[in-house]
Amino acid sequence: SVQFVLPNYEKIILVLDDNPGYRKQIRNILKEFEVIIWEEEFPEHALTSIGKLKPDLIIVDQSMPEKTGIEFLKELYSEE
Helix, strand or coil: CCCCCCCCEEEEEEEEEECCHHHHHHHHHHHCCEEEEEEEEEEHHHHHEEEEEHHCCEECCEEECEEEEHHHCCCCHHHH
Protein backbone atom coordinates (compact mmCIF):
# COMPACT_ATOMS: atom_id res chain seq x y z
CA SER A 1 0.00 0.00 0.00
CA VAL A 2 1.17 3.52 -0.79
CA GLN A 3 0.10 6.61 1.10
CA PHE A 4 0.41 10.13 -0.30
CA VAL A 5 0.28 13.03 2.12
CA LEU A 6 -0.06 16.33 0.28
CA PRO A 7 -1.05 19.80 1.54
CA ASN A 8 -4.53 21.15 0.78
CA TYR A 9 -3.48 23.31 -2.15
CA GLU A 10 -2.99 22.19 -5.73
CA LYS A 11 0.28 20.54 -6.55
CA ILE A 12 1.54 19.46 -9.95
CA ILE A 13 2.39 15.79 -10.34
CA LEU A 14 4.15 14.53 -13.45
CA VAL A 15 3.57 10.87 -14.30
CA LEU A 16 6.05 9.37 -16.75
CA ASP A 17 5.04 5.92 -17.94
CA ASP A 18 4.88 4.38 -21.41
CA ASN A 19 1.88 2.25 -20.42
CA PRO A 20 -1.48 4.10 -20.58
CA GLY A 21 -3.07 1.53 -18.25
CA TYR A 22 -0.54 2.24 -15.50
CA ARG A 23 -1.00 5.98 -15.96
CA LYS A 24 -4.75 5.47 -15.54
CA GLN A 25 -4.18 3.51 -12.30
CA ILE A 26 -2.04 6.32 -10.92
CA ARG A 27 -4.67 8.87 -11.99
CA ASN A 28 -7.31 6.86 -10.10
CA ILE A 29 -5.17 6.81 -6.97
CA LEU A 30 -4.54 10.57 -7.11
CA LYS A 31 -8.08 11.66 -8.03
CA GLU A 32 -9.05 12.17 -4.39
CA PHE A 33 -6.41 14.88 -4.01
CA GLU A 34 -6.53 18.44 -5.28
CA VAL A 35 -3.66 18.02 -7.71
CA ILE A 36 -2.92 18.68 -11.33
CA ILE A 37 -1.78 15.48 -13.03
CA TRP A 38 0.39 15.86 -16.11
CA GLU A 39 1.12 12.66 -18.02
CA GLU A 40 3.99 11.92 -20.36
CA GLU A 41 4.68 8.76 -22.32
CA PHE A 42 8.23 9.51 -23.47
CA PRO A 43 11.23 10.52 -21.32
CA GLU A 44 12.36 13.28 -23.71
CA HIS A 45 8.92 14.88 -23.61
CA ALA A 46 8.92 14.64 -19.82
CA LEU A 47 12.25 16.50 -19.61
CA THR A 48 10.74 19.36 -21.61
CA SER A 49 7.59 19.39 -19.48
CA ILE A 50 9.57 19.43 -16.24
CA GLY A 51 11.36 22.56 -17.35
CA LYS A 52 8.06 24.32 -17.98
CA LEU A 53 5.79 22.88 -15.27
CA LYS A 54 8.19 22.62 -12.31
CA PRO A 55 6.24 19.66 -10.84
CA ASP A 56 6.12 19.07 -7.11
CA LEU A 57 6.26 15.29 -7.54
CA ILE A 58 7.50 13.09 -10.40
CA ILE A 59 6.37 9.47 -10.67
CA VAL A 60 8.62 7.55 -13.07
CA ASP A 61 8.26 4.10 -14.62
CA GLN A 62 11.38 2.00 -14.05
CA SER A 63 11.27 0.06 -17.33
CA MET A 64 10.54 2.05 -20.47
CA PRO A 65 11.69 1.21 -24.01
CA GLU A 66 13.81 4.34 -24.53
CA LYS A 67 15.55 4.40 -21.13
CA THR A 68 15.06 3.18 -17.60
CA GLY A 69 13.62 5.35 -14.87
CA ILE A 70 17.06 5.54 -13.25
CA GLU A 71 18.64 6.73 -16.52
CA PHE A 72 15.90 9.34 -16.85
CA LEU A 73 16.47 10.63 -13.31
CA LYS A 74 20.23 10.77 -13.82
CA GLU A 75 19.70 12.83 -16.97
CA LEU A 76 17.19 15.06 -15.21
CA TYR A 77 19.47 15.84 -12.28
CA SER A 78 22.60 16.19 -14.42
CA GLU A 79 20.97 19.17 -16.21
CA GLU A 80 20.03 21.07 -13.06
